[in-house]
Amino acid sequence: MTPQMKALSVHLFTGTGAVLSMLAMLAAVDAKWSLMFLWLVVALIVDGVDGPLARHFHVKTMWPTYDGVLLDLIIDYLTYVFIPAFALFQSGLLPGWTGWCAIIVITYASVIYFADTRMKTTDKSFAGFPACWNMVVLVLFALEPNFYLMTGIIVVLAATMFTNLKFVHPVRTERWRRVTLPVALAWVAFAGRAAWVDFAEGDIAHWGLALTSLYLLLAGVAQQLFPARGLPA
Numbered sequence: 001m002t003p004q005m006k007a008l009s010v011h012l013f014t015g016t017g018a019v020l021s022m023l024a025m026l027a028a029v030d031a032k033w034s035l036m037f038l039w040l041v042v043a044l045i046v047d048g049v050d051g052p053l054a055r056h057f058h059v060k061t062m063w064p065t066y067d068g069v070l071l072d073l074i075i076d077y078l079t080y081v082f083i084p085a086f087a088l089f090q091s092g093l094l095p096g097w098t099g100w101c102a103i104i105v106i107t108y109a110s111v112i113y114f115a116d117t118r119m120k121t122t123d124k125s126f127a128g129f130p131a132c133w134n135m136v137v138l139v140l141f142a143l144e145p146n147f148y149l150m151t152g153i154i155v156v157l158a159a160t161m162f163t164n165l166k167f168v169h170p171v172r173t174e175r176w177r178r179v180t181l182p183v184a185l186a187w188v189a190f191a192g193r194a195a196w197v198d199f200a201e202g203d204i205a206h207w208g209l210a211l212t213s214l215y216l217l218l219a220g221v222a223q224q225l226f227p228a229r230g231l232p233a
Helices: 003-029 033-056 068-090 097-114 133-143 147-160 177-196 204-225
Strands: none
Touching: 003 033, 003 068, 033 068, 033 133, 033 177, 068 097, 068 133, 097 147, 133 147, 133 177, 133 204, 177 204
């Protein structure tokens, strides 16, 4: 296979995320939340793999007629934002005004964030919460905290999208990657487990999701508080 065809194959692989998002949406319309999240977890895996593949096969050079960044952003908005927001509203976890508040805040703040050219830091982390609502909503489905607490979590995370608080990229943020990447993989495993057992109460995956989520949320801020010697916070 020529380098050009390998690059094209990566673009086509990224594009499967659109199909996965449709399958997740169809499940959500039927209120099959576990199935919806299983499709979203598969989409998350595709999103985690296609970036390293794109860099390895130099897609910008070998197949420049397709914009991989734009393709990725379109799919990410569907799988990270739109479908999780719909599920949160339609499931009834947030009743009344809290549900309306959540979907408006999530969808509007996220589309503005996705258009911000400053979303990446110099160490390949994210400046502000990177609109990973698929992960947040899955944890909320699993743990089902009080709906006021859920609303507060959503509003606070949305607000941090427009700050300089750092959130690590599990693959691209080099500092602590030996810890961050295994934690992210563990999160995926716990998420798949929780959805597979239909978020059964008391399942060990719930504790795993809580602990790994806390690390992924706070690791970047911790790096800012304790910068590496010779590097900016």
